[in-house]
Amino acid sequence: MANKRILVTGGAGFIGSHLCQYLLKQGDEVLCLDNYFTGSKENVRHLIGHPGFELIRHDVVEPILCEVDQIYNLACPASPIHYQYNPIKTTKTSVIGALNMLGLAKRVKATVLQASTSEVYGDPFVHPQREDYWGNVNPNGLRSCYDEGKRCAEALFFDYHRQHGLNMKVARIFNTYGPRMHPQDGRVVSNFIMQALTGQNITVYGNGLQTRSFCYVDDLVEALVRLMNTPDDFVGPVNLGNPGEFTILELANKVIELTGSQSKIIYKPLPQDDPVQRRPDISLAKEKLNWSPFVQLEEGLKRTITYFKTLR
Template sequence: MHKRVLVTGGAGFIGSHLCERLLARGDEVLCVDNFFTGTRANVAHLLGHPMFELMRHDVTFPLYVEVDEIYNLACPASPIHYQFDPVQTTKTSVHGAINMLGLAKRVRAKILQASTSEVYGDPGVHPQPEGYWGNVNPIGPRSCYDEGKRCAETLFFDYWRQHRVRIKVARIFNTYGPRMHPNDGRVVSNFIVQALKGEPITIYGEGLQTRSFCFVDDLVEGLMRLMATEDAVTGPVNLGNPGEFTMLQLAEAVIELTGSASQLQFLPLPQDDPRQRQPDIAKAAAELGWAPTVPLREGLKRTIDYFDALLSAGRAQAIAAD
């Protein structure tokens, strides 16, 4: 029997891919988004689907619907977007979590929180296991997102302990793929767009800081597997690709795959930028039977094709203005 599933932030990069997968499985999907960073273009191809519904709504306000499962993905996730209105970013994480948990409690739905590797801050442990409490600056320019997500996790576990709400918490590491926002300021989209335009590729610091890049299809599979687990499995569970690459290595791969003549441009390192980020995914392997399968070069090719088509059609400007 199909489920009625609510996806907040469903018109965003990850959310739109999740909506697709849920529909393909036969579920009824209610996609909720306020279109701050999500775009209608991401779900335009789903609007004619008889099991898909799109609702404009901000999760900082209560929502009254009947659903079986909730994926709470609503929150700007790139520094450029979450620092644009930091107070609203914190409200989205905290008030949004309270409202969605309240909904889950009322209708007895299972609810998954899309948390983030940013809860680990600039980690003193490498790679980062779920038991590591993190090294986060509570008053820095990234705090609206980092601490907002940490507080959301607190709320989820308190609702679980106090009200027995069935929760799942996923800590998402760097994810990339088609439908990333072209101006989101994240490294994969930055490098690809700059390379395709023949502009200098901007690298912060010496480019030796590392990240781990998970292709969006792998990430969505992990989210759905986590939601499908028994109630005793709450997380938090790291979801990401443990392959670790420096910014220089990523830039070189993008230049090679695009055939670009772009040169590297080195800029000062932003405040509180983590030096290392790599997930320990032993828990995901053990509890979900999950591991990423898409190699970085293959995922980059598919992402480059998306941005190439976007730029060729002049749609990047339209999306940026949406």
């Protein structure tokens, strides 16, 4: 198969930078597009100068013209601190950004993959979450800009597929962690590691018994590429995440153990609409992608802690 020319929006972000690196290694040409709101040129600095890599500063809210074979649409702030900073901009990025990428894919006959999120399930009544569950989402809460923006983007992708026959895929990404996470993104893994390494108290919201599932970034990138290259008749949505389920308190204690920190755990009120349970059913990913995550939480945390130590 000839090498492909691939556009990655949000390519200088945490997941995007790992995806760009993976695609280059398999011999593809990569156009990395980012406006650096949450992404960073540092995340892709090691790729600059690679003959197949091109870095473009651009906001997906504005149209762009380029000739590509595939588009991974990852552009959107994904942590509560960042997406609530400018909620209107977050919604515009999800919705208008999706429209622009769909329009581009339609014009150049590219396959386009939407990086959706487990947040489309909201605070779920069904556990674990399957793709046929419609979710329990607050349409006007503090998280709505992200949750409803991503839900609208999914609707647009499926409408373009039905109305125009567009080749597309939808991935619902669950909690992902690893090197190049933003140290101040407010997400639980980066929060706990930074607090532990700097000797601060570990901040647990609520009673710490709410659960999450944590997927190491290398596993997620492998799944995204496999999904993109499935036959045209499989479009998703498909859950991508690690079905291992841990309480937030278990995660806090594991980070303290692995860092050797003397930090103490303190408790604060649970934020509005924070999900009580979150775990993917990945049966569909196993069946259609022949994929399941490989890296266990302890090993992934060790690699992530090593990365965060370099930032101090």
